[in-house]
Amino acid sequence: MSLQGKDQEPDNGEVITAPELPKPPGLLRSSAVVGVMTMLSRVLGLLRDVVFARFIGAEAGADAFFVAFKIPNFLRRLFAEGAFAQAFVPVLSEYRAQGSVAAVRGLLDRVAGCLGLTLTLLTALAMIGAPVLTAVFAPGFLNDPVRFPLASDMIRITFPYLLLISMTGFAGAILNSYDRFAVPAFTPVLLNVALISSAVLAAPYFDPPVMALAWGVLAAGVIQLLFQLPFLVRLGLMPRPKVDWQDDGVKRILGLMAPAIFGVSVSQINLLLDTVLASFLPTGSVSWLYYSDRLAELPLGVFAIAIATVILPGLSRQNASEDPLKFSQTLDWAVKTVLLIALPAAVALIILAQPILTTLFQYGKTLPEDIAMSTLSLRAYALGLVAFMLIKVLAPGYYARQDMKTPVKIGVIAMVSNMVLNLVFVLPFYFLWNIGHVGLALATSASAFINMGLLWRGLSRQGVYRSVSPWGRVILQLLVANLAMAVALLWVMSRLTGWADWLWSERVVALALLCVTGLVVYGSVLLAAGMRLRDFRGAH
Incomplete structure (x- = not known):
């Protein structure tokens, strides 16, 4: 029974009224809302990285900070955006569909208590054992008298961010489950504002200046959590933490989380392994990978994660109501929409890697050699962009059905x-x-x-995902449009030389010209080939 607009009576006789919720918007509109908010965050993220490049470059202090930030940030993706969200949202959706308002609130209280206690203990251990974490995640720093102690000190400051942002992710998962996508999508903007402010305003007062960024990470965690709480209060879903490990809902979420940690976060684990190995390579390698990975993640975060965020609650409800046709249609819509964006994004990043990096980062302490090295790794990441993005929308096909074992096997x-x-x-x-x-x-x-291919094959073999789009025609349209775009970009690029010698404003204008050219050619060819916006509309 649906909870929306119904009065529920718990065991103590108290009548609890659920908020009257509006009809959820369509998939395309919801994805657009999340995408716009995420785009704002990513643009500020790029500005943040431009500031980083100017103030800390790719020196030893930069390598130390990126390691100290990446460890809690990686674990955040496991707890907040990864395994926890994928396990929690289906269970919460089931409680909404089949239980009472009192049951939903009881689940939220107990999950908040158990999650908060676990993360508090983990954070305390990490702060005590910061040198051990540095040795594990950046063993190449062990004999470095600058990077090792600096990274350890900054881990003690940045690690509480895991607790704060994971609880923020918990709040965001609740809001997403009730189709309130905009607030969680906007929240990361606050992280970027805090870090930019730390680099520009606070860094001169710290020795070394890079320590200001570590404190900025901690401040961002506090700000993001406080920002989301009023929206939970407005929904009447503000948790009152209670620790109860025997609660059925908590047990189910924990059971789903354990395997999902591997299944949902394989790409992040792989990126973390890159950081470990890069710590043995020449100084700057960690930073080169960071700058190129940040650009590769722009389309991933703006579009793929936005689509995955929107479809998971819908898939969970469709699974709970036993509607396999709509379930398959939702997945098919997600795959088609991702390909529409991922293919041109990959082609553009490969062709425009050096101009983009030069325009954004070649200032201050960032040298031409750093740009050249980052260009090579960005092109390598771009080759896998389609797979990275498809993983994000195929994985919910398993998690919505509370099937965590299959993605774990594939992830391993x-x-x-x-x-x-x-x-x-x-x-x-x-x-x-x-x-x-x-x-x-x-x-x-x-x-x-490999990950993407196995996820796709598993969904097809289980009969969960059956293609409903005219894929032969769609693929042909996409290939022709991307080929035309590539030719246009290469032609314009051949007439634009000497990027490193230009002023910042000249670089921005030239890069904007390239982006507009690519977008216009790509869109025009798709329209001429018969593709229309209505082909990508979806309904909840």
Whole structure:
């Protein structure tokens, strides 16, 4: 029975009224809302990285900070955006569909208590054992008298961000489940504002200045959590934490989370392995991978994660109401929409890698050599962009049905493949051309295709996903449009030379010209080939 607009009576006789919720918007509109908010966050994220490039470059302090930030940020993706969200949202959706308002609130209270206690203990242990974490995640720093102690000190400051942002993610998952997508999507903007402010305003007062960024991370965690709480209060769903490990809902979420940690976060684990191995490579390698990964993640975060965020609650409800046709149609819509965006994004990043990096980052302490090295790894990451994005929308097809075992098996295969491919690519790239970091990026991209292919095959074999789109025509339209776009970009690029010698404003204008040219050519060819916006509308 639906909870929306119904009065429910718990065991103590108190009548609890659920908020009257509006009809949820369509998939395209919801994805657009999340995408716009995420785009704002990503644009500020790029501005943040421009500030980083100017103030800390790719020096030892930068490597230390990126490691100290990446560890809690990686675990955030496991707890907040990864395994927890994928396990929690289906269970919450089931409680909404089949239970009472009192049951929903009881679930939220107990999940908040158990999650909060676990993360508090984990944070305390991490702060005490910060040098151990540095040795595990950046073993190449062990004999470095600058990077090792600096990274350890900053981990003690940044690690509480995991607790704060995971609770923020918990609040965001509740809001997403009730089709309030905009607020969670906007929240990361506050992280970027805090870090930019720390770099520009606070850094001069710290020694070394990079320590200001660590404190900025901590402040951002507090701000983001406080921002979301009023929206939970407005829904009448503000949790009152209670620790109860025996609660059925908590047990189910924990049972789903354990395997999902691997299944949903394989790409992040692979990127973290890149950081570990990059710590053994020449100084700057960690930063080169960071800058290129940030650009590759722009379309991933703006579009793929937005689509995945929107479809998971719908898929969960369709599974709970036993509607396999709509379930398959939702997945098919997501795959088609991702391909519409992922293919041109990958082609554009490969062709425009150096102009983009030069325009954004070649200032202050960032040298032309840093741009050249980042260009190579960005192109390697771009080769796997389609796979990275499809993974995000195929995985919810399993989690919505509370099937965590299959993605775990696939994730383990992908992780092992990545480890093997690291050796296959890194050794020759390092010893022959001294660009070992490029081998790391290539291995990550190749393992993403293995992961994506196995996820797709599993959904097809289980009969969960059956293609309903005219895929032959769609693929042909996309290939022709991307080929035309590539030719146009290369032609314009051949007439624009000397980027490094231009002023910032000249670089921005030239890059905007390239982006507009690519977008216009791509869209025009798609329209001429018969593709229309209505082909991508979806309904909840």
